[in-house]
Amino acid sequence: MLAGCAVGPDYVKPTSTTASTYKELEGTGWKPAQPADFGTRGAWWEVYDDPALNALEARVATENQDVQAAQARFRAARAAVAQFRSSFFPLVTASGDYSRARSSANVLHKSTAGLTLNDYLVQADASWEPDLWGRISRSVEGAKAGAQASAADAQSALLSMQAELATDYFELRGIDQEHQLLDNTIKAYRDALDLTQHRRAGGIATDADVAQAETQLRTTEAQAIDLDVQRTQLEHAIAILTGQNPSAFSLPIAPLVAVPVVAPTGVPSALLERRPDIAAAERQMAQTNAQIGVATAAFFPNLVLSVTGGLEATNFSSWLMAPSRFWSLGPTLAGTLLDFGGRAAVKEQAQAHYDESVANYRQAVLGAFGDVEDNLAALRVLEQEALAQNDAVSAAERALAVISNRYKNGAITYLDVVVAQTTALSNERQSVAIARRRMAASVALIKALGGGWDASQLPTDEQIVHPDAPSGAASGAPVTRG
Numbered sequence: 012m013l014a015g016c017a018v019g020p021d022y023v024k025p026t027s028t029t030a031s032t033y034k035e036l037e038g039t040g041w042k043p044a045q046p047a048d049f050g051t052r053g054a055w056w057e058v059y060d061d062p063a064l065n066a067l068e069a070r071v072a073t074e075n076q077d078v079q080a081a082q083a084r085f086r087a088a089r090a091a092v093a094q095f096r097s098s099f100f101p102l103v104t105a106s107g108d109y110s111r112a113r114s115s116a117n118v119l120h121k122s123t124a125g126l127t128l129n130d131y132l133v134q135a136d137a138s139w140e141p142d143l144w145g146r147i148s149r150s151v152e153g154a155k156a157g158a159q160a161s162a163a164d165a166q167s168a169l170l171s172m173q174a175e176l177a178t179d180y181f182e183l184r185g186i187d188q189e190h191q192l193l194d195n196t197i198k199a200y201r202d203a204l205d206l207t208q209h210r211r212a213g214g215i216a217t218d219a220d221v222a223q224a225e226t227q228l229r230t231t232e233a234q235a236i237d238l239d240v241q242r243t244q245l246e247h248a249i250a251i252l253t254g255q256n257p258s259a260f261s262l263p264i265a266p267l268v269a270v271p272v273v274a275p276t277g278v279p280s281a282l283l284e285r286r287p288d289i290a291a292a293e294r295q296m297a298q299t300n301a302q303i304g305v306a307t308a309a310f311f312p313n314l315v316l317s318v319t320g321g322l323e324a325t326n327f328s329s330w331l332m333a334p335s336r337f338w339s340l341g342p343t344l345a346g347t348l349l350d351f352g353g354r355a356a357v358k359e360q361a362q363a364h365y366d367e368s369v370a371n372y373r374q375a376v377l378g379a380f381g382d383v384e385d386n387l388a389a390l391r392v393l394e395q396e397a398l399a400q401n402d403a404v405s406a407a408e409r410a411l412a413v414i415s416n417r418y419k420n421g422a423i424t425y426l427d428v429v430v431a432q433t434t435a436l437s438n439e440r441q442s443v444a445i446a447r448r449r450m451a452a453s454v455a456l457i458k459a460l461g462g463g464w465d466a467s468q469l470p471t472d473e474q475i476v477h478p479d480a481p482s483g484a485a486s487g488a489p490v491t492r493g
Contacts, residue, residue: 019305022156022296022297022301024293024296028377035383060269063180068177081164081169084164085164088154088160089158092154095147098147099147102137103135106132111128131323153299153302159290163466187265187266188446200231200432203428204221224429274453285464309354309358322337383459386459390449400445411431
């Protein structure tokens with residue numbers, strides 16, 4: 012291609028701050044194994060062993076419209092690479108023309124004055140700009156990096172939708188479990204109300220006891236109805252995430268049976284290759300770096316080689332004969348001599364965009380480490396909280412049994428029973444809430460670790476240029492797993 016020296020800086024990946032270990036792993040006994048040991052590659056949600064969740068997750072890659080939009084943006088970015096690459100090759104155009112015109116008779120020294128003539132013309136033009144300063148190659152370099160960034164963005168969108176679906180699903184199952192708890196409690200409260208009414212009829216209980224028992228029952232029924240609202244909204248959200256109409260979608264009631272899984276974190280430095288959002292930020296740095304080269308090339312003249320040839324005649328019968336041919340060939344060298352700082356401003360702007368992308372990359376790295384540490388801490392603390400809460404539930408149940416027996420024996424008023432029932436129910440609901448939070452933190456940790464993805468799955472330069480090229484670990488399109 013007669014490509015010359017590509018001006019501008021060659022891309023070098025900037026450094027970023029990492030740590031040797033995750034702080035929140037200390038003292039937990041959790042092993043920082045590699046994700047491959049954990050099985051998070053591919054369908055990471057299968058570690059929860061929930062067939063209903065597996066079926067829903069399988070739809071996200073193909074049916075979620077946010078994911079489809081992100082993949083369309085990748086295809087557009089890949090097409091932009093083809094557009095820039097076309098500048099490496101000559102531009103060839105062709106045209107044909109016919110006209111009939113009369114020249115003025117009052118024009119001196121013109122051989123066609125006063126004549127009416129036909130003009131038959133067919134011609135082809137070709138022009139080619141050798142990439143002497145790397146303007147085209149830098150543009151292609153930037154477009155390829157942009158396409159890879161778009162592929163990483165598409166993977167990030169997919170991972171986000173998969174994680175959101177899992178979080179909503181476990182939240183819904185937690186609500187189902189809490190609803191089951193309330194249903195059992197409502198049944199027990201109805202029995203308690205019947206008992207209190209019979210005791211009042213026998214002169215043992217008072218009207219106040221009956222009123223307190225009924226209040227307890229109605230309050231719990233209202234709480235169960237409120238859970239119905241939350242469940243319905245989560246069901247609608249799951250339908251949308253899986254590309255289904257909420258009006259035609261429903262999930263059968265089932266309790267939360269999955270247990271939180273602590274994903275192996277690997278070494279912190281590996282996180283830079285496992286997060287698609289970090290990969291996107293890194294590729295955006297490469298893209299903006301290439302734009303500095305494009306801006307630098309504008310300071311140098313452009314060389315264009317042009318050739319034109321064709322046939323032209325005033326008579327149709329002689330139009331396609333050899334004497335009708337014409338041609339021209341020659342180079343054009345053009346450059347800007349004075350623009351009062353315009354090109355310098357464009358280069359400065361490109362440098363500023365690169366500096367911005369570096370800051371964004373480093374911020375993405377810091378945020379990624381923060382995500383991992385946050386969810387490791389959440390899982391560690393919630394595990395301890397769950398153990399303490401289980402003890403609280405057991406203690407509340409024992410207290411309720413003792414107080415209920417004392418009430419039946421007439422030793423205390425029903426108010427004491429109400430207090431014990433409220434305490435027991437509150438502790439049981441809190442236990443379910445902690446279970447939901449542990450599942451959410453478990454999913455969030457897997458997402459924070461990249462869901463088993465790594466940067467080797469980005470499309471290579473060859474796969475961007477030729478989408479049907481064979482691939483190994485990488486793919487010519489954003490990686491979708493379902």
